[in-house]
Amino acid sequence: MKNGAKVLLGLWMLSIAALPGCGFKxxxxxxxxxxxxxxxxxxxxxxxxxxxxxxxxxxxxxxxxxxxxxxxxxxxxxxxxxxxxxxxxxxxxxxxxxxxxxxxxxxxxxxxxxxxxxxxxxxxxxxxxxxxxxxxxxxxxxxxxxxxxxxxxxxxxxxxxxxxxxxxxxxxxxxxxxxxxxxxxxxxxxxxxxxxxxxxxxxxxxxxxxxxxxxxxxxxxxxxxxxxxxxxxxRIQSFDIETKTEQVQFALSVHRFRYAYDIRDAPPAINLKGRIVAQAEESTEAFYTRPWTYYEQLAERQAETRYARLLQKLQRLNVDPVGFGLRYRATRYGKEKDWKAWQALYPKVAFHPKVSIDIKSSGGIK
Incomplete structure (x- = not known):
C-alpha cells in the first residue's frame, strides 16, 4: 500500500514538471x-x-x-x-x-x-x-x-x-x-x-x-x-468671468456654479436659469465706490449674452453636445415619434438664459 502511494506521488510530481510555465512576462x-x-x-x-x-x-x-x-x-x-x-x-x-x-x-x-x-x-x-x-x-x-x-x-x-x-x-x-x-x-x-x-x-x-x-x-x-x-x-465649478464696459472692467473668480433648464414646445424655447457665487479678483476701480448690485447686474447681462451666443452657434451647426435632445426624449413617451419631433423643433428653439450672480467678496481691503 505504501509502495503504491509512493509510485502515485512520483507520477504526480513528474506530471507537474512536464507542465508548461505561465504566460506572464x-x-x-x-x-x-x-x-x-x-x-x-x-x-x-x-x-x-x-x-x-x-x-x-x-x-x-x-x-x-x-x-x-x-x-x-x-x-x-x-x-x-x-x-x-x-x-x-x-x-x-x-x-x-x-x-x-x-x-x-x-x-x-x-x-x-x-x-x-x-x-x-x-x-x-x-x-x-x-x-x-x-x-x-x-x-x-x-x-x-x-x-x-x-x-x-x-x-x-x-x-x-x-x-x-x-x-x-x-x-x-x-x-x-x-x-x-x-x-x-x-x-x-x-x-x-x-x-x-x-x-x-x-x-x-x-x-x-x-x-x-x-x-x-x-x-x-x-x-x-x-x-x-x-x-x-x-459643469465646471472653477472659472473666471470678465466683464467690460466703457466705465469699468473687472473679473470675477467663480467658486460655485449650477444651472437648470426646461424645454417648452410652444413656442419652442429653452429657459436656462443659472446661479453663480463669485469673488472679485481684478477691477479698474474699487468695489466700494458703487453698490455691489451694480457690478452683479453688469456681469449677469454679459454672462447671459455669452451663453446665448454659444448655444445659438451650436444650434446653427445642428449639434447638441449639451444633451437637450436627450432630455426631451427622456421626459416624453413617444419614442421614435418624439425623436423626429425634436429634430424638427431644435432648429427653431429660442434660448433664454437667465443668470444670477452673487458677489461674496470684493477681494480687497477697504
Whole structure:
C-alpha cells in the first residue's frame, strides 16, 4: 500500500514538471504603451498610421530623467494589423494596461466616428474605458512626440492635464472613451473632443474643443467659446468671468456654479436659469465706490449674452453636445415619434438664459 502511494506521488510530481510555465512576462520583458495615436497615412491600401508611445522602464522615477520613451509607428489597412506589425519592430511584449490616452489626428477626425475604429478600442480588454480621447494638431504622432521636462514618465503631462490631478483649467475639455462612445451612439446628445496643438517639441496647448454630429466634425470652437462650453457641458465649478464696459472692467473668480433648464414646445424655447457665487479678483476701480448690485447686474447681462451666443452657434451647426435632445426624449413617451419631433423643433428653439450672480467678496481691503 505504501509502495503504491509512493509510485502515485512520483507520477504526480513528474506530471507537474512536464507542465508548461505561465504566460506572464517579467516587467523587464514588457513595453508599457502609454498613449496611442491614429493618423492618416496617405497610402490607399494602408490608410491608417498607428503610433504607440512606449515607456522605457527605470528602477527609480525622477522628473525629467525617467520620461524616456520610444515612439513606434506603422502604416496598415487596420489598427489590428498595424499593432501586430509594430510587435516585429520591438524586442519586448506590448502591454496596453497602462494606456490612458488616445489621440486622433485632426485630418482624419471623421474616421473616429466609424464603428470599426471605435470598436477596436472598446473590444480590447486591456484598454481602459476611462482612457482620455483628443484630437491632435497637426497630427497625433506629433502630439505623442512632445516631451516636456516636467514629466515623471512618458505621457504624464497629458494625463495630468485631463484628469485635473495637475492643472485645473477652464479651457481644457475632458472626454473619455466610454462617454465618447455613448455620445456617438445615443440619440439626442452629440460627441466632442478636445484639441491638442503642439507648440514645439517640448510643449503643447489645449484650449479648444471640436464638436461633431453623428457623421463628421462640424467646427472647432475658439478658446473663449471652449471655456463657456465647459461651463455648460462639463459643469465646471472653477472659472473666471470678465466683464467690460466703457466705465469699468473687472473679473470675477467663480467658486460655485449650477444651472437648470426646461424645454417648452410652444413656442419652442429653452429657459436656462443659472446661479453663480463669485469673488472679485481684478477691477479698474474699487468695489466700494458703487453698490455691489451694480457690478452683479453688469456681469449677469454679459454672462447671459455669452451663453446665448454659444448655444445659438451650436444650434446653427445642428449639434447638441449639451444633451437637450436627450432630455426631451427622456421626459416624453413617444419614442421614435418624439425623436423626429425634436429634430424638427431644435432648429427653431429660442434660448433664454437667465443668470444670477452673487458677489461674496470684493477681494480687497477697504
Amino acid at each position: 517579467d516587467i523587464d520583458r514588457r513595453f508599457f504603451v502609454m498613449a496611442i495615436g491614429i493618423d492618416g497615412s496617405g497610402i490607399e491600401d494602408k490608410p491608417f498610421r498607428v503610433s504607440l508611445k512606449l515607456a522605457i522602464p527605470f528602477p527609480k522615477i525622477q522628473p525629467g530623467q525617467t520620461n524616456a520613451y520610444r515612439l513606434v509607428s506603422d502604416d496598415a489597412s487596420t489598427i489590428t494589423e498595424a499593432v501586430r506589425h509594430i510587435k516585429s519592430k520591438v524586442d519586448k511584449e506590448l502591454d496596453f494596461s497602462q494606456s490612458k490616452m488616445i489621440v486622433v489626428g485632426k485630418a482624419i477626425s471623421g474616421k473616429i466616428l466609424e464603428k470599426d475604429m471605435l470598436d477596436w478600442f472598446l473590444r480590447r480588454r486591456d484598454i481602459q474605458s476611462c482612457s482620455y480621447m483628443a484630437l491632435g494638431d497637426p497630427s497625433a504622432e506629433a502630439v505623442l512626440n512632445v516631451k516636456t521636462s516636467s514629466e515623471r514618465f512618458p505621457g504624464d503631462s497629458l494625463f495630468l492635464s485631463f484628469d485635473r490631478d495637475g492643472t485645473e483649467s477652464s479651457y481644457i475639455a475632458t472626454e473619455s472613451l466610454f462617454d465618447f462612445h455613448r455620445r456617438v451612439r445615443e440619440k439626442g446628445i452629440d460627441p466632442y473632443l478636445p484639441l491638442i496643438r503642439t507648440i514645439d517639441d517640448s510643449a503643447f496647448l489645449i484650449d479648444q474643443v471640436a464638436v461633431f454630429d453623428k457623421e463628421r466634425m462640424k467646427a472647432i470652437l475658439t478658446s473663449e467659446e471652449t471655456r463657456i462650453f465647459n461651463e455648460l457641458v462639463a
